[in-house]
Amino acid sequence: MTPETTALPVKDRFDLPPGMVYLDGNSLGPLPRAVPARLAEMVRDEWGAHLIKGWNVDDWMGQPARVGDRVGRLIGAPAGSVTMGDTLSVKVYQALSAALQMRPDRKVILTDSGNFPSDIYMAEGLIRHLGAGHALRIVAPEEVAQAMTDEVAVAMITQVDYRSGRMHDMGDVTAAAQAAGVVMLWDLAHSAGAVPVDLAGSGCEFAVGCTYKYLNGGPGAPAFIYVRPDLVDTIDPVLSGWLGHERPFDFDLSYTPAPGVERMRVGTPPVLQLTALDAALDVWDGVDMADLRRRSIALSELFIAQVEVRCPGLRLASPRDPAARGTQVSFASDNSYAMMQALIARDVVGDFRAPDLMRFGFTPLYLDEGDIHRAVDVLTDVIDNRLWDDPAYLQKSRVT
Ligand SMILES: Cc1ncc(COP(=O)(O)O)c(C=O)c1O
Numbered sequence: 001m002t003p004e005t006t007a008l009p010v011k012d013r014f015d016l017p018p019g020m021v022y023l024d025g026n027s028l029g030p031l032p033r034a035v036p037a038r039l040a041e042m043v044r045d046e047w048g049a050h051l052i053k054g055w056n057v058d059d060w061m062g063q064p065a066r067v068g069d070r071v072g073r074l075i076g077a078p079a080g081s082v083t084m085g086d087t088l089s090v091k092v093y094q095a096l097s098a099a100l101q102m103r104p105d106r107k108v109i110l111t112d113s114g115n116f117p118s119d120i121y122m123a124e125g126l127i128r129h130l131g132a133g134h135a136l137r138i139v140a141p142e143e144v145a146q147a148m149t150d151e152v153a154v155a156m157i158t159q160v161d162y163r164s165g166r167m168h169d170m171g172d173v174t175a176a177a178q179a180a181g182v183v184m185l186w187d188l189a190h191s192a193g194a195v196p197v198d199l200a201g202s203g204c205e206f207a208v209g210c211t212y213k214y215l216n217g218g219p220g221a222p223a224f225i226y227v228r229p230d231l232v233d234t235i236d237p238v239l240s241g242w243l244g245h246e247r248p249f250d251f252d253l254s255y256t257p258a259p260g261v262e263r264m265r266v267g268t269p270p271v272l273q274l275t276a277l278d279a280a281l282d283v284w285d286g287v288d289m290a291d292l293r294r295r296s297i298a299l300s301e302l303f304i305a306q307v308e309v310r311c312p313g314l315r316l317a318s319p320r321d322p323a324a325r326g327t328q329v330s331f332a333s334d335n336s337y338a339m340m341q342a343l344i345a346r347d348v349v350g351d352f353r354a355p356d357l358m359r360f361g362f363t364p365l366y367l368d369e370g371d372i373h374r375a376v377d378v379l380t381d382v383i384d385n386r387l388w389d390d391p392a393y394l395q396k397s398r399v400t
């Protein structure tokens with residue numbers, strides 16, 4: 001691929017601050033240009049004008065399914081198998097509890113040490129709550145496939161490691177789970193919209209993910225959950241909220257789950273956030289995921305090559321083989337936190353993850369080769385001129 005072809009022709013679908021190189025779409029995606037007008041219109045013409053009637057005339061109740069289908073197309077899920085709502089941590093809890101119900105004789109939840117802490121905390125909380133002798137087993141990422149034994153009820157694996165970008169092979173790991181009778185739950189927080197995903201092809205039982213990163217739904221955007229269609233009607237949801245009921249407006253005094261993935265809904269949908277996400281998903285029109293992947297590899301390879309030549313004190317903390325990582329790259333150093341603050345102050349925005357990582361996300365929806373050169377120029381300046389040592393750049397916030 002020639003350098004000029006690394007950018008996808010959709011950069012102008014985003015409203016990025018002029019002069020900023022945004023390498024943090026792996027934490028919070030930037031604002032798609034269509035979102036403010038669509039949100040303003042919804043607030044004025046739906047909420048403002050229709051008030052309570054909006055649930056019917058604007059079909060707000062149908063949003064989780066409609067938007068779920070749009071997300072589903074980006075992760076290889078068939079129509080009707082994905083619904084939206086709540087936070088990713090809540091969706092992890094729902095999927096995990098459903099998976100444990102499917103294997104009542106097995107007591108182990110398997111995960112790996114690259115998982116995001118919230119997934120692990122949710123598993124610990126569920127285990128405590130069940131009080132039924134379950135245990136969490138945390139293995140190294142390379143050991144996941146061999147750890148699928150007949151004690152394991154469910155493997156809860158985040159496909160792309162939030163720190164290193166290391167990526168599991170979804171097909172291989174799911175096949176290992178299935179061979180051992182283990183239920184497979186994928187967390188796609190760092191995969192959806194970042195790399196091609198084929199949920200249906202993998203045969204996994206569950207997948208969950210968030211939409212504020214690569215799907216650009218905005219801060220607090222709702223999570224998604226996928227359940228394999230052939231088993232969804234056997235699930236007895238633990239979070240049995242009224243909007244997962246078969247007939248919520250009958251107001252029955254006992255719960256009957258809705259057919260299909262609708263039963264994984266809990267309460268009132270976040271209509272404003274779903275409206276923003278729906279508009280944000282328009283940026284994917286005409287984008288081919290295989291093309292996106294080729295371009296993101298070209299950008300990250302260019303970044304790594306340049307940083308290794310110009311900033312030799314930094315250590316690559318991501319897999320060198322692009323096929324083994326998602327679309328983010330991390331470099332480690334003793335001064336990563338201060339370096340990242342100096343980079344951000346110079347409008348090259350990535351983030352810091354403890355203990356020593358600078359994390360850079362590469363999404364060709366709005367990044368091109370020029371952005372990579374600018375980011376490396378600024379990083380080189382920060383290091384060569386010890387700008388990271390300037391107290392003016394240090395901020396109190398630890399989010400980035
Ligand atoms: C892999 C992974 N799982 C879970 C979460 C938690 O998501 P939420 O804050 O939406 O519950 C995150 C990020 O915040 C994440 O990266």
Ligand SMILES: Nc1c(O)cccc1C(=O)CC(N)C(=O)O
Nearest residue numbers: 026027028116162189220353399
């Ligand atoms: N979800 C986040 C939030 O609500 C505030 C700040 C940061 C985040 C994150 O994305 C954390 C995270 N999933 C990570 O990859 O580090």
